[in-house]
Amino acid sequence: MAEIVLKPKGNIGITVEAEVIRPDMLVMKKMGEIEGLQVWQGSEQLPLGEFFDVELTGMGSPEETTIVIDGDVSRVKYIGKGMKAGKIEIHGAAGMHVGAEMAGGSIRVHGDAGSWAGMEMKGGLLQILGSAGDHVGSAYRGSWRGMTGGQILIEGNAHSQVGGGLAGGQIVIGGNVENFCAIRQNGGLILIKGNAIRGLGAEMTGGTVAILGSIRQFTPGFVEIGPEENPELGDLQLEGRFVKFSGDFAIHKNPKGLLYWKEG
Amino acid sequence: MAATVIKNGYVFDPLNGIDGEVKDVFIKDGKVVVSLTGAEERDAKVINASGKTVMAGGVDSHSHVAGSKVNAGRLMRPEDHYKSVRRKTDITHSGSGFTVPSVYKQGYDYAAMGYTTVFEAAMPPLEARHTHEEMRSTPILDMGAYLVFGNNWFIMRYLKKGDVDKAAAYVAWMMRTHKAYGIKCVNPAGVENWGWAKNVNGLDEPNIHFEVTPREIIRGLAEVNEMLGLPMSLHLHANNLGHPGNWEIARDSLMITSGLEPMSKTELEWAQTTESAKRRQTIYLAHAQFSAYGGTSWRDFCSGAPGLANYINKVDNVVIDSGSVPFGPATTMTGDGPAQHDLYVLTGQKWSNCDVEMECGSGILPLVYLKSSPVHSVQWAIGLEVMLLVKDPWKTIMTTDHPNGGIFTQYPQVMTWLMSKKARDDTAKESHKWAYDRSSLGGVERELNLYEIAILTRANPARTIGMAHRKGHLGIGADGDVTVYDLDPTRLDVNDPETLKQKFSLPEYTVKDGQIVARLGEVVAVPEGRRYYCRTYVDEALEKEMLADVKEWFKYYTVGFSNYPVPDKYLKNPVPIQVNKPLEAVLRR
Numbered sequence: 001m002a003e004i005v006l007k008p009k010g011n012i013g014i015t016v017e018a019e020v021i022r023p024d025m026l027v028m029k030k031m032g033e034i035e036g037l038q039v040w041q042g043s044e045q046l047p048l049g050e051f052f053d054v055e056l057t058g059m060g061s062p063e064e065t066t067i068v069i070d071g072d073v074s075r076v077k078y079i080g081k082g083m084k085a086g087k088i089e090i091h092g093a094a095g096m097h098v099g100a101e102m103a104g105g106s107i108r109v110h111g112d113a114g115s116w117a118g119m120e121m122k123g124g125l126l127q128i129l130g131s132a133g134d135h136v137g138s139a140y141r142g143s144w145r146g147m148t149g150g151q152i153l154i155e156g157n158a159h160s161q162v163g164g165g166l167a168g169g170q171i172v173i174g175g176n177v178e179n180f181c182a183i184r185q186n187g188g189l190i191l192i193k194g195n196a197i198r199g200l201g202a203e204m205t206g207g208t209v210a211i212l213g214s215i216r217q218f219t220p221g222f223v224e225i226g227p228e229e230n231p232e233l234g235d236l237q238l239e240g241r242f243v244k245f246s247g248d249f250a251i252h253k254n255p256k257g258l259l260y261w262k263e264g
Numbered sequence: 265m266a267a268t269v270i271k272n273g274y275v276f277d278p279l280n281g282i283d284g285e286v287k288d289v290f291i292k293d294g295k296v297v298v299s300l301t302g303a304e305e306r307d308a309k310v311i312n313a314s315g316k317t318v319m320a321g322g323v324d325s326h327s328h329v330a331g332s333k334v335n336a337g338r339l340m341r342p343e344d345h346y347k348s349v350r351r352k353t354d355i356t357h358s359g360s361g362f363t364v365p366s367v368y369k370q371g372y373d374y375a376a377m378g379y380t381t382v383f384e385a386a387m388p389p390l391e392a393r394h395t396h397e398e399m400r401s402t403p404i405l406d407m408g409a410y411l412v413f414g415n416n417w418f419i420m421r422y423l424k425k426g427d428v429d430k431a432a433a434y435v436a437w438m439m440r441t442h443k444a445y446g447i448k449c450v451n452p453a454g455v456e457n458w459g460w461a462k463n464v465n466g467l468d469e470p471n472i473h474f475e476v477t478p479r480e481i482i483r484g485l486a487e488v489n490e491m492l493g494l495p496m497s498l499h500l501h502a503n504n505l506g507h508p509g510n511w512e513i514a515r516d517s518l519m520i521t522s523g524l525e526p527m528s529k530t531e532l533e534w535a536q537t538t539e540s541a542k543r544r545q546t547i548y549l550a551h552a553q554f555s556a557y558g559g560t561s562w563r564d565f566c567s568g569a570p571g572l573a574n575y576i577n578k579v580d581n582v583v584i585d586s587g588s589v590p591f592g593p594a595t596t597m598t599g600d601g602p603a604q605h606d607l608y609v610l611t612g613q614k615w616s617n618c619d620v621e622m623e624c625g626s627g628i629l630p631l632v633y634l635k636s637s638p639v640h641s642v643q644w645a646i647g648l649e650v651m652l653l654v655k656d657p658w659k660t661i662m663t664t665d666h667p668n669g670g671i672f673t674q675y676p677q678v679m680t681w682l683m684s685k686k687a688r689d690d691t692a693k694e695s696h697k698w699a700y701d702r703s704s705l706g707g708v709e710r711e712l713n714l715y716e717i718a719i720l721t722r723a724n725p726a727r728t729i730g731m732a733h734r735k736g737h738l739g740i741g742a743d744g745d746v747t748v749y750d751l752d753p754t755r756l757d758v759n760d761p762e763t764l765k766q767k768f769s770l771p772e773y774t775v776k777d778g779q780i781v782a783r784l785g786e787v788v789a790v791p792e793g794r795r796y797y798c799r800t801y802v803d804e805a806l807e808k809e810m811l812a813d814v815k816e817w818f819k820y821y822t823v824g825f826s827n828y829p830v831p832d833k834y835l836k837n838p839v840p841i842q843v844n845k846p847l848e849a850v851l852r853r
Contacts, residue, residue: 143343144614252612 002027002065004034005055006048008092012075014042015095016051019078021069023086023105024062031056051076062086062105074114080107083124096133099126102150112156121169123150131156137171138164144184147171163190166207170234182209185257189234204248204257208233212240212262221250222259231260240264267292267304268778270746273313274753276718277320279537279727279737283715284753289318291744294777296535298740309780311773315752319718321380321745321776322675323736325725326499326550326585327666328597329370330384330398330409332391333618333626337364337595337667340616341630344595356403356787363595363630363667371403371793373673376782378747378771381726381735384409385499385550385665386450386599388620389416390823392442396834399795404781406735406743408796410499411442412599414449414481415456417622418814420474423484429802432488433810436800436843439494441829443797443838446729447489448550450501450599452481455625463602464503467516478503479520486521486546492800493529493843495730497521497583499548502555506603511568514555515575518582521546526581530798531842534733535741541732544580544658548728551587551665553647558702562610565639567646567703573653583728584654587665588647589640590674590681591633591695595667601625622820633670641696643669645703648681648688652708657719661728676768679721680761682712687761714753731796744778747771795835800843 004026017040020026026034034056035049048054065086072092073079080088081097084104096114099107099121106125109117115133118126120140136158139146146165157175164180166188173181176194183199186206198217201209210233222245231238238260245259270289275282290297292304300308328334338345338361348362350369359369374382387395387409399407413419413435422431435447453471454464460472467479486498502517504510524546534541549555558568576582598604601617604627608615616628633640647669651660662678664670670678680687685708692699692706700706712720726736734743750772751764758764774782781789801807818825832838 139343140346141342142340 002056002058002060003068004065005068005070006052007055008069008071008073009051009053012051015075015077016041017078018048018076019081020048021067021076021079022081022083022088023065023067024084026067027062027065027086028059072111074112077114080105083107093130099124102126115159118147118150118152120145121147121150121152123169125150126152128152128154128156131175132158134159134161135164136162136173137166137169138162139184146184147188157194163188163209166190170236176213182207185209189236191233191236191238201247201257201259203251204255204259205252206256208258208260210238210242210260210262215261219248222247223249227263228260233260238262267300267308268311268744268775269300269305269308270311270313270318270748270775273316273318273748275318275738276714277738278715278719278723279539279541279732280739281538282738289738289746291746291775291778294744296738296740296742296744311748311775311780313748313772316772317714317749317751317753319378319747319749320722320735320737320742321747321774322378323722323725323731324374324379324382324663324666324672325661325729326385326587326663327382327672328385328668329382329666330367330402330407331387331395333386333597333599333628334364334398335394336616336618337597337628338366340614340628341595344593344630353787355790363593363671367398367401368403371405372787375404375774375776376785376787377673377675377769378749378774379672380404380745380774380776380781381406381731383407383445383729386410386412386448387442387444388412388599388624388626389438389442390620390623392444392830393834396443396795396830400834400836402793403790404776404787405793406796407793408445410446410448411439411444412448412450412624413438413485414452414501415454415624417474417817419485420453420456420471420476420481423480424474424476428484428487428491429806430810430813431484432491433802433806434814435485435488436492436802437807437810439798439800443795443830443835445797446494446496446499447485448499448501448599449482449485450624451503451505451603452478454478454503455599455601458601458605458625459619467503467513467520478517482517482520486524490524490527490546492802493527494798494800495528495530495841495843496728497526497543497545497548499550501550501598501600505554505598505600506557506607508557508559508561508565509568511556511558511572514549514552515572518547518549518575518579521581522579524581528730529844530730532733533741535737536739537732537737538739541727541737543583543727543730545583545728546581549582549584551663551669552584552650553587553589553643553669554665556646556650562639565642565702567642567649567705569646569649569653570704573650576654576659577656583659583661583724584650585661585663585665585725586647586651586678587663587669588651588678589633589643590664590670590677591635591640591644592670592674593630593632594670595628595630597626597628597668599624599626601627603627604629607631621822622817635691635695638696638698641699642702644691644695645699645705648678649703649705649708651682651720652710652712653704657712657716658724658727660720661725662720673769675721676765679717679768680765682720683717683764684758684761685709685711686759687764690761711758714751714756744775746773746775748773748775792837794837794839796839796841797835798843799840801845
């Protein structure tokens with residue numbers, strides 16, 4: 001078992017790109033080595049120790065390693081990017097790209113997260129106890145291949161383009177989403193417990209999106225299939241009466257996307 | 265500048281008939297020389313090439329590397345850039361882009377791969393400024409661009425009337441005006457129909473309004489080409505490109521220029537060669553792979569390469585480049601608007617289309633060629649068949665039609681397949697079974713040697729586009745562009761494709777004008793390249809008459825007549841090639 005505690009030293013000006021903060025990069029290293037890992041800040045490369053106080057206890061494989069970030073890292077990007085195993089606990093807000101491309105292990109943010117959380121994620125668990133920015137679990141700009149596996153759980157709200165290009169895995173938003181949630185979705189599952197503004201499921205060709213609250217502007221390319229009581233979506237059991245739609249017919253002759261909208 | 269000696273390498277220089285002889289190559293003031301004086305040799309930079317392969321710098325005669333469609337390809341694909349970056353060094357710029365790199369990255373990547381000369385395959389006249397701007401910013405490489413004419417309103421109007429003289433006057437003026445090097449013809453008559461969401465399907469189908477046929481345009485432009493005496497022949501992107509069963513229309517298109525004599529009226533100093541460095545062809549077919557399809561639909565799709573190669577084997581006036589498909593991500597981009605729309609309907613991928621006023625069109629669409637795809641596997645096979653089934657290597661050029669069939673950094677992979685039957689068999693095993701079932705590639709035993717590779721990647725592209733007066737070989741007076749590969753020809757193991765590919769990817773040295781520009785993939789010097797174009801003239805009176813027609817129709821353009829030409833300042837190190845003298849009327853009516 002190993003625990004590495006990173007304590008932010010103070011306010012960070014230009015955002016720091018710290019993809020080195022992931023268990024397999026920090027594990028089996030001495031204090032000095034961890035502090036000496038290089039991160040980009042703007043056009044400069046600086047040691048991690050410039051921004052964090054490091055505490056290290058124990059040794060172990062990445063699987064047995066927990067990184068605890070004790071404080072606000074909303075100006076630190078790429079935390080846990082591409083991680084395959086282990087745990088990251090962030091006691092504060094996280095910056096953009098937290099858990100981007102992660103393939104395993106877990107990240108828990110006890111606060112808000114910036115945009116691109118879990119971008120193109122392949123596996124593992126990303127939990128955000130606050131709210132998140134745009135592009136949660138989505139594809140990179142220009143790409144239509146988003147998250148392919150794993151799970152993202154957000155207790156608060158998320159902004160636009162949640163699950164863009166989603167191909168697999170599961171995203172659950174406890175609060176509301178804004179525009180174009182599930183755009184280009186072609187697999188996987190998205191559940192929104194709150195409301196959506198517009199463009200929900202736009203250009204969807206496969207997968208499932210379910211919403212419990214209201215939709216201000218319903219996407220025109222969806223066709224009603226009929227009502228469904230207590231639908232079971234993968235391992236998610238929903239309760240209540242839903243209307244089931246398929247779409248988006250605006251983009252495909254025979255789309256396989258499904259949209260469940262709770263009545264009431 | 266200090267002289268350079270490349271010592272004791274195995275030299276492969278097909279235009280001088282040198283096939284792996286151990287020789288020294290001397291370069292002084294940027295040019296290959298017979299020898300150096302004792303004093304010069306003492307000061308010379310010496311590259312020890314013993315046990316290594318020495319060739320002239322690589323020449324790419326067909327690649328999409330500059331211009332608005334290339335840039336649109338960059339803009340519409342941010343996802344192509346964020347994981348493919350080149351970090352800046354003290355002497356190089358940063359850059360990004362995998363299938364469509366930024367201009368700097370393109371220049372560095374080509375040089376690092378041993379290529380020193382690259383010609384842009386399609387420059388729409390209205391986008392000439394943009395094309396020159398990008399070429400101006402491309403480091404190291406010597407470049408030029410072919411001007412797109414196959415659907416130009418003036419050309420179609422003149423050719424319909426049978427007025428080849430005025431068409432020639434127009435082409436001559438346009439090439440001077442836009443600083444262009446050769447004539448490109450993309451889906452003749454078809455792109456014009458695309459303005460009405462249509463295409464043409466046969467060589468004798470007249471298009472809308474102009475009522476001119478693809479055959480008339482191909483013949484007309486080829487006649488214009490030889491009448492003017494341009495350094496390269498007509499460069500054709502055939503009709504029906506990318507459609508099953510199109511190999512016959514490609515073959516029939518190649519027949520159209522039969523009987524024409526290749527004619528060069530350039531005034532150039534020719535470096536020494538033992539073989540003829542002048543082009544033999546009157547038509548140069550672009551990316552043959554995309555025009556060598558059999559079958560009638562994607563269901564019964566198969567290779568049409570044997571039929572096409574069979575015709576090419578019988579004639580002497582044709583050169584093709586391969587447009588091979590090495591699998592992986594690509595960005596298709598062409599002046600063939602309707603072909604790109606068909607690809608969009610087929611794939612549903614994001615797609616961009618552009619109509620270039622009275623001149624041409626274009627389309628862009630990202631694509632990933634997958635080994636698991638039956639069609640892509642056959643395309644891979646065809647892209648190699650077109651080179652291996654044509655017996656005379658002087659009729660073929662290796663390209664990937666970058667970035668359409670694949671990207672230029674995959675050339676080493678294509679070279680490896682050409683040299684190694686085992687490499688082909690290995691790839692076929694990983695691919696869909698159609699690769700060998702629907703092509704003849706599985707039965708092809710031929711393995712190209714280094715001499716033939718030098719023809720396909722240097723000597724022949726240079727000769728075909730009329731640059732062999734200084735490029736593509738190491739004769740006395742040629743440009744001091746040299747690639748040294750860490751390959752010992754006496755111990756070459758073609759059954760080890762990985763090593764072969766690796767050695768072609770990272771040449772030991774790339775030398776440009778006698779200066780080492782890259783070493784094992786690292787760029788060590790960044791000289792400015794040259795920009796070649798043709799300064800072509802016809803009889804003044806004829807030009808005046810033609811210009812009156814142009815001005816009359818210029819009201820339909822969105823730019824003013826005086827803003828149409830590309831000013832000199834758009835070119836860095838311009839090298840105009842004089843074609844005909846301005847005052848001597850070479851063309852009389």
